[in-house]
Amino acid sequence: xxxxxxxxxxxxxxxxxxxxxxxxxxxxxxxxxxxxxxxxxxxxxxxxxxxxxxxxxxxxxxxxxxxxxxxxxxxxxxxxxxxxxxxxxxxxxxxxxxxxxxxxxxxxxxxxxxxxxxxxxxxxxxxxxxxxxxxxxxxxxxxxxxxxxxxxxxxxxxxxxxxxxxxxxxxxxxxxxxxxxxxxxxxxxxxxxxxxxxxxxxxxxxxxxxxxxxxxxxxxxxxxxxxxxxxxxxxxxxxxxxxxxxxxxxxxxxxxxxxxxxxxxxxxxxxxxxxxxxxxxxxxxxxxxxxxxxxxxxxxxxxxxxxxxxxxxxxxxxxxxxxxxxxxxxxxxxxxxxxxxxxxxxxxxxxxxxxxxxxxxxxxxxxxxxxxxxxxxxxxxxxxxxxxxxxxxxxxxxxxxxxxxxxxxxxxxxxxxxxxxxxxxxxxxxxxxxxxxxxxxxxxxxxxx
Amino acid sequence: xxxxxxxxxxxxxxxxxxxxxxxxxxxxxxxxxxxxxxxxxxxxxxxxxxxxxxxxxxxxxxxxxxxxxxxxxxxxxxxxxxxxxxxxxxxxxxxxxxxxxxxxxxxxxxxxxxxxxxxxxxxxxxxxxxxxxxxxxxxxxxxxxxxxxxxxxxxxxxxxxxxxxxxxxxxxxxxxxxxxxxxxxxxxxxxxxxxxxxxxxxxxxxxxxxxxxxxxxxxxxxxxxxxxxxxxxxxxxxxxxxxxxxxxxxxxxxxxxxxxxxxxxxxxxxxxxxxxxxxxxxxxxxxxxxxxxxxxxxxxxxxxxxxxxxxxxxxxxxxxxxxxxxxxxxxxxxxxxxxxxxxxxxxxxxxxxxxxxxxxxxxxxxxxxxxxxxxxxxxxxxxxxxxxxxxxxxxxxxxxxxxxxxxxxxxxxxxxxxxxxxxxxxxxxxxxxxxxxxxxxxxxxxxxx
Numbered sequence: 001x002x003x004x005x006x007x008x009x010x011x012x013x014x015x016x017x018x019x020x021x022x023x024x025x026x027x028x029x030x031x032x033x034x035x036x037x038x039x040x041x042x043x044x045x046x047x048x049x050x051x052x053x054x055x056x057x058x059x060x061x062x063x064x065x066x067x068x069x070x071x072x073x074x075x076x077x078x079x080x081x082x083x084x085x086x087x088x089x090x091x092x093x094x095x096x097x098x099x100x101x102x103x104x105x106x107x108x109x110x111x112x113x114x115x116x117x118x119x120x121x122x123x124x125x126x127x128x129x130x131x132x133x134x135x136x137x138x139x140x141x142x143x144x145x146x147x148x149x150x151x152x153x154x155x156x157x158x159x160x161x162x163x164x165x166x167x168x169x170x171x172x173x174x175x176x177x178x179x180x181x182x183x184x185x186x187x188x189x190x191x192x193x194x195x196x197x198x199x200x201x202x203x204x205x206x207x208x209x210x211x212x213x214x215x216x217x218x219x220x221x222x223x224x225x226x227x228x229x230x231x232x233x234x235x236x237x238x239x240x241x242x243x244x245x246x247x248x249x250x251x252x253x254x255x256x257x258x259x260x261x262x263x264x265x266x267x268x269x270x271x272x273x274x275x276x277x278x279x280x281x282x283x284x285x286x287x288x289x290x291x292x293x294x295x296x297x298x299x300x301x302x303x304x305x306x307x308x309x310x311x312x313x314x315x316x317x318x319x320x321x322x323x324x325x326x327x328x329x330x331x332x333x334x335x336x337x338x339x340x341x342x343x344x345x346x347x348x349x350x351x352x353x354x355x356x357x358x359x360x361x362x363x364x365x366x367x368x369x370x371x372x373x374x375x376x377x378x379x380x381x382x383x384x385x386x387x388x389x390x391x392x393x394x395x396x397x398x399x400x401x402x403x404x405x406x407x408x409x410x411x412x413x414x415x416x417x418x419x420x421x422x423x424x425x426x427x428x429x430x431x432x433x434x435x436x437x438x439x440x441x442x443x444x445x446x447x448x449x
Numbered sequence: 450x451x452x453x454x455x456x457x458x459x460x461x462x463x464x465x466x467x468x469x470x471x472x473x474x475x476x477x478x479x480x481x482x483x484x485x486x487x488x489x490x491x492x493x494x495x496x497x498x499x500x501x502x503x504x505x506x507x508x509x510x511x512x513x514x515x516x517x518x519x520x521x522x523x524x525x526x527x528x529x530x531x532x533x534x535x536x537x538x539x540x541x542x543x544x545x546x547x548x549x550x551x552x553x554x555x556x557x558x559x560x561x562x563x564x565x566x567x568x569x570x571x572x573x574x575x576x577x578x579x580x581x582x583x584x585x586x587x588x589x590x591x592x593x594x595x596x597x598x599x600x601x602x603x604x605x606x607x608x609x610x611x612x613x614x615x616x617x618x619x620x621x622x623x624x625x626x627x628x629x630x631x632x633x634x635x636x637x638x639x640x641x642x643x644x645x646x647x648x649x650x651x652x653x654x655x656x657x658x659x660x661x662x663x664x665x666x667x668x669x670x671x672x673x674x675x676x677x678x679x680x681x682x683x684x685x686x687x688x689x690x691x692x693x694x695x696x697x698x699x700x701x702x703x704x705x706x707x708x709x710x711x712x713x714x715x716x717x718x719x720x721x722x723x724x725x726x727x728x729x730x731x732x733x734x735x736x737x738x739x740x741x742x743x744x745x746x747x748x749x750x751x752x753x754x755x756x757x758x759x760x761x762x763x764x765x766x767x768x769x770x771x772x773x774x775x776x777x778x779x780x781x782x783x784x785x786x787x788x789x790x791x792x793x794x795x796x797x798x799x800x801x802x803x804x805x806x807x808x809x810x811x812x813x814x815x816x817x818x819x820x821x822x823x824x825x826x827x828x829x830x831x832x833x834x835x836x837x838x839x840x841x842x843x844x845x846x847x848x849x850x851x852x853x854x855x856x857x858x859x860x861x862x863x864x865x866x867x868x869x870x871x872x873x874x875x876x877x878x879x880x881x882x883x884x885x886x887x888x889x890x891x892x893x894x895x896x897x898x
Contacts, residue, residue: 035675225704226484228697230679247696248677254700255674258707259789265714266785266872267778274790278810285782286814292778293818296771297825303767304829310763317766318752322745324770325881328777329716329741329874333734336715340708341723361727365735369742376746380753423715425778432774 005039013040017048022055034060038067041076050079053088062091065100069273074103082108086115094121095141095249098128128243136220137213139253140234140243146174147200149183154196156186174233174241175204181239184208210235213242218257221250260420261343265336267292267425288425295429299324299436306440309449315382316443319390320436326369326394327401327435328428334358334405335423342413343420354406362402366395385447393442397435404431454488462489466497471504483509487516490525499528502537511540514549518722523552531557535564543570544590544698547577577692585669586662588702589683589692595623596649598632603645605635623682623690624653630688633657659684662691667706667792670699709869710792714785716741716874737874744878748773748885755889758898764831765892768839769885775818775843776850776884777877783807783854784872791862792869803855811851815844834896842891846884853880 016025029037029052037056041049041064053061053076065073065088077085077100085104089097089112101109109129116122124142131137145163147156160173173186184206194203210233211220224232224247234243260271267288272280299320309316370391377387405427409419443449465474478486478501486505490498490513502510502525514522514537526534526549534553538546538561550558558578565571573591580586594612596605609622622635633655643652659682660669673681673696683692709720716737721729748769758765819840826836854876858868892898 033676035677225697225700227482228484230696247679247700248674251674251696251700251703254703255707258704258711262707262711262714262789263785265711266781268782268785272786273793274786278806278813281786281810282813285779285810286817288782289775289778289814289818290821292774293771293821296768296774297822299770300764300767300825304764307763310759314756314759314763314766315749315753317763317769318749319745320766320770321748321773321881321885322742324773325741325745325777325877326738328774329738329877330734332715332873333717333737336712336717337721337723337730340711344722357727361730361734364727364731365738368735369738372739372742373746376749424781428774428778432770436770 005036005043010040010043013052014044014048017044017051025052025055029056029060034063035067037061037064041068042072046072046075046079049076053080054084058087058091062088063096066092066096070103073100077104082111083115085112086117089125090116090118090121093141093143094124094128094243095139097121097125098138101125102129102133131213134217135213136211136215136217136234136245137242139217139220139249140213140245142243144174144233144241144244145172146176146180146241147186149175149177149199149201149204151200152196153191153194153198153200153203156191156200157196172231172233172244174208174244175200176241180241182208182210182233182235182241185233208233211245212237217253220245221254221257224250225254261339264420265332265339265424292425292429295432298433302433302437302440306444306449309440309443309447312449313386313443313447315386316390316440320439323394323397323435323439324432327397327431330362330365330398330401331405331427331431332423334402335409335419335427338406338409339419339423342409351407351410354410355403358402358406359399362399363395366398369398370395389443389446390439392446393439396442397438400434400438401431404434454485454492459489459492462501463493463497466493466500474501474504478505478509483512484516486510486513490517491521495521495524495528498525502529503533507536507540511537511545515541515545519552520725522549526553531560532564534561535566538574539565539567539570542590542592543573543577543692544588546570546574547587550574551578551582580662583666584662585660585664585666585683585694586691588666588669588698589662589694591692593623593682593690593693594621595625595629595690596635598624598626598648598650598653600649601645602640602643602647602649602652605640605649606645621680621682621693623657623693624649625690629690631657631659631682631684631690634682657682660694661686666702669694670703670706673699674703710788713869714781714788714873741874741878744881747882751882751886751889755893755898758889758892758896761898762835762892762896764835765839765889769888772843772846772884772888773881776846776880779811779814779847779850780854780876780880781872783851784858784868784876787855787858788868788872791858800856800859803859804852807851807855808848811848812844815847818847819844838892838895839888841895842888845891846887849883849887850880853883 013025013028016028032040037052037060041052044052049072053065065076068076080088085100089100092100101112104112113122113126116125128137128140128142145160147159151159173191175183175186177183184204185208186200186204190203190205209223209227209229211223213234213236220232223229224245230247231244233241234245236242256271263269263271263284268284269287272284303317303320373391373394374387377390378384408427409422412422413419462474462477465477481489486501486509490501493501498521502514514525517525529537534549538549541549550561553561562571562575565574577586577589577591594609596608600608622640624632624635626632633653634657635649635653639652658672658676658678660672662683662685669681672678673694679696680693682690683694685691705720712718712720712733717733718736721733752766752769822840822843823836826839827833857876858871861871862868
């Protein structure tokens, strides 16, 4: 299978759109999965994309809309009437529907909601829009199968059939009491083997994992991956069942988070893509570069203060990019490991043990690198005292850089700040400055200039 | 719910183990989910862990074993007999069982396999061990529900009941022909509504997504997330159904890959964790630091060649860490965006367009930073020609650094090398050298020393 969207197909579709050959277009698109339709729409002009959206059934295009990049979707939605958007929204599960409406200007969103024919669907969407995007409430959908503990098995099967019509995949059957409080779950097997007159309360499984509406998305992801769950119910603070989150949404969430962390470590502050425009990319990149520049200017000032070394030991200045690079690299390595450890909850033991370990590790790395540095100095014919000074300074710089890289994220984490911001340019820049200062300070102590 | 493993619980369990209070231990552990059992075992000594593994039912401990960190699992498996390991393996799905056996020394793995009582299970494991770890074959499990297209619905239901006993969660029912070739899938709904004498070939859905045994894990992850699949069948090159991959394994795979990329970008070459020992951490970190050191020594040599500038323009040397830092930062930003774009398949358009865009982006960033640099120079009372020289050099260095950061990953990708290795220390180090050379070269051209 592995269908691939080819350039030929795109060109052909563009021609067919120009010819308004709807019959042929419908034939082609009806064969395609909505994810492939989305890939095609990404390649079309807004006019062509809108033409296709209007031509095809909302059942197919609504899911394709969800897969589009946000800016492409925005351009298309701008070309659709509120009524047309409402038709798409009507086909979507409530979680996706709420996500689309959250992207619209408030007034337009309200108009769209008023155009939705299914009143319950509209109410559900309005409810979901109240939750924070990155919480369990913002991730959940209202579509689920729930049964009352006081029902008999036969009533339960009857009610389930009705509910299942709205639910694409039945992951679990949740059991609630008369106040809609979550009590447990029901296995399909038990339901099918129990006699029709049995009450649900006699057969349900009272143990069920759940999250609360205001739990963070990261916490939901952690629980669902830890316990290998394909769906998890969401309850409010009175234990009332409000919705459920499925694993496919969590997969998207995990991927997004990983990309954000990766970009953060590379000094990119907003979620951008290679194909975003030049201004979006500048906005994401320039702030970190300015930080780096200010750090560099800090180094210039520090060296200005040590300019007395220029006469006797000008070579010292040749080593500053090396010292800065090593301080930066060691800092990024230490912080990356700690940031990941904090995210995965594997950083245990006392701070004291961690301190001893980081110093030990830096000593091993530092001594190995210092030996290489001395070897280079000997080959270059440098004075031995000079070589030893640079080597000693390198070891100390590495130790300090590792400690900064380790403890800055830990401290940020304790203060409730995302430690991921501490990797990349932030650690590199501060370690550059520390490193260069330390290097000259030690050189001055030993060589005396 | 949200059970949390507390230090108190760990201490209490350690005491109970010392007292050999098996009754109480069993009471406590029987209440726990296997993922929590794993978290507890991670905190116990190898002796205590083995005690618990031997005490509890294999049904619970086998899944817990799978959740342990690899080195903890290795220490425990070393303390178990082949017979005891075989009992654990017997409880696991074939994919997990094969993963555990792959970690054992070959001879011991063979002994364990010979101790497995269920012959079919053993054969399945041996088959899975033949596939590469990171391919669909290495990720799949043999547990699935398959029916023959020539069966009637009633035979199908009968056979399915037998198969379902071995399968924890039935994701899909796959339809094969008499040669076990994958033909399609069956919806539970159609099966239940069709008359018992209908042949499967009359009711099954012939459209089904699948992957081949030697497809890369990344490709499987891409397809499953793109099409929101919870399970996908795996076939060999004759279309024979060999196994199936479920989304929970793909979630783990995606998380592992994201962590590896993140570490690679931070200059950590092996999959390590904050709590690994000092030698493992050194092995993962030192090689990249040596690369950085060699790059730094390259800069020392370059500056040696421009030492004639020392007399007239010593301040130039104060700017080298700044130039190196900017070259490194810009390079890492550019490469991170491209590497992610390549991974997500969103890097489109011609190389020529990308070239123009990167140069434009660098010009904007470069000019903004150059203005700041000139401002600093004016405040410091530097000569204007000097300021302009440094500023021009900075702009050119940024453009070159962005181009290196963009095109090195693209070239690597075209040559079939993982572009992720090109971020982090690799790009930083090469850009440091390029940048410093370019800086002095331009300064020499303009200032003439």
